[in-house]
Amino acid sequence: MYYVELMINGLLVGILYSLIALGFVLIYKASDVINFAQGELVMFAGYVLAASLQLYGFPLALAIVLGFSSMIILGYAIERVVLQHLIGRPAVAVIMATIGLAAFLQGLAPFLWGPETKNLPLPIPEGPVFLGPILFSQIEIYAALLALVCFGLFGLFFTKSRMGLALRAIADDQQVSQAMGINVKLYFALAWGLAGTVAAVGGLVWGNLLGVDVQLALVGLKVFPVVILGGLDSIVGAMVGGLIIGVVESIAAGFIDPLVGGGTKDFTPYILMILVLMIRPYGLFGKEQIERV
């Protein structure tokens, strides 16, 4: 029973990892940019939300509107101001730019709103509940539901809407997409705006769970094992990868932590990541190379 509980808690945390990975995948899929600043975007979103609530005393609804709109604008602006000029440059230049961006956001947030940890209270009943014999944290259940809704909406967006279709076409072949009249640069910026939206959801949920300070950006580190396991360009992969990483680290921590005194959670995802890189480097759901025979 203990392990079932560990597993379910792993799933609940895992879907939140998936949520952060989703933002990463959106950008990689559309524009082939590896974004090392996804965790920082989540942190920045948390800062905007917590600062609106705590420092300025705005009501929650207004704070959420502010948080989302500023993240969409930030994502869009990052693309337009920084990355647009790096199109066609070597991948290393782009990676360095996103790392620089990460450092910039790490400095900017505490500079604007102070380095101390802030709470991000949400009107969700605290404390654990028993569902049957298993103990749940209520906030994690709500957070997981919110994450699932996000995945559902993005799934619909990519399969049913024309914008989503255009983004998938760009992911397949940029030059041909351009020949179809798609303004590729605009869609890159759109992808960053979407990633900003996802970061805002992440900031809301993770900020509530962990509190908001610079350390919040560390959740971004979990993105890499998740996307490498799931496949860099797969939305389903981000979801499944997050769930697997969540379960593995939760169960590993349940097994090994009592023996060694903690810390297992922090490194097991990376062991898994290295194994995946050795065995199946494109991940579980990475883009299949279609070959006609």
Place this chain on the structure above:
Amino acid sequence: MLTLNNIEVIFDNIILVLKGVFLQVDQGKIVTLVGSNGAGKTTTLKSISGLIKTERGRVTRGSIELDGHRLDRIDPSAIVKLGVAQVFEGRRVFEHLTVRENLLVGAHTQSNLSQIRQDIERIFNYFPRLAERVNVKAGYISGGEQQMLAIGRGLMSRPRLLLLDEPSLGLAPLLVEEIFSILKRLNQEEGLTILLVEQNVTMALAIADEGSVMENGKIVLSGPAEKLRGNDDIKEFYLGLSEVGTKKSYRDVKHYRRRKRWLS
């Protein structure tokens, strides 16, 4: 309709690929551009559709005009809206999208949804094979079907001028004939103007009204298609026939190689 006026194209600021190309495409005509590998045919098409800009190429001299609009100064997406569609060499369908989704992406510049639906039906009418595979991922359909899809996708933007880059590449002769006859139908029934780049000179000159021969970044010969079909140089160098119209014997090649008259 389309005029290329002495254009010069340079890649990376240093590589001169087109060295003064004149080309005139009249409304409702099929014009073909033939030539060997590396002659600059694809570059010519890409300078019309504006895609050389994505490959760090530039039109540095001359002008490209479509009904009075300068194409060499605007973005590829704006050129599509003016009614020019390019079908790429090697098909380049979106492999991970279904046949229907490929067509929908082709209609990206169109906003009228019921018209888009009608256009899809119209394309299925020309290419009935696509209708059978409508929900299959384009990466899994056959080469001929992919070429049909590439053409259909190009038509979805309702172009007046279709730029076709080697539609016969890698296809069986029967399929090539099928596709070329559909192109001829599109030209006659819908008044679609076509600029066709081909290596299969026989097929190209068979459906075209006019033709131009390109070599080394220049147009070296142009005229009505039937006249080109009878031209001795074309026969010798592109159709593989000797002067009397019989099959060429390789024994003769050793002793005598015809001089290209346009070089003198």
